[in-house]
Amino acid sequence: MVSSGAVSIKVLGASFHIGLDNDKTSVKVVAGFGKVTSAKQMVFLKPNESAVFTAAAGLHYTSL
Incomplete structure (x- = not known):
């Protein structure tokens, strides 16, 4: 499990990228599976697929 600011990332046999930029945390899964959680969302x-979290907008999912 990786904690990054206001989100936690749990990966399952995965290859992934985590990016931090001021108040934005982004996670992209390359292989395997991942779970991203914030205080209110999962x-x-x-x-x-990727997820981006900002304090203002919350957690958002995108498919690449």
């Missing part, structure tokens, strides 16, 4: 990520 998303499960598959390969080529």
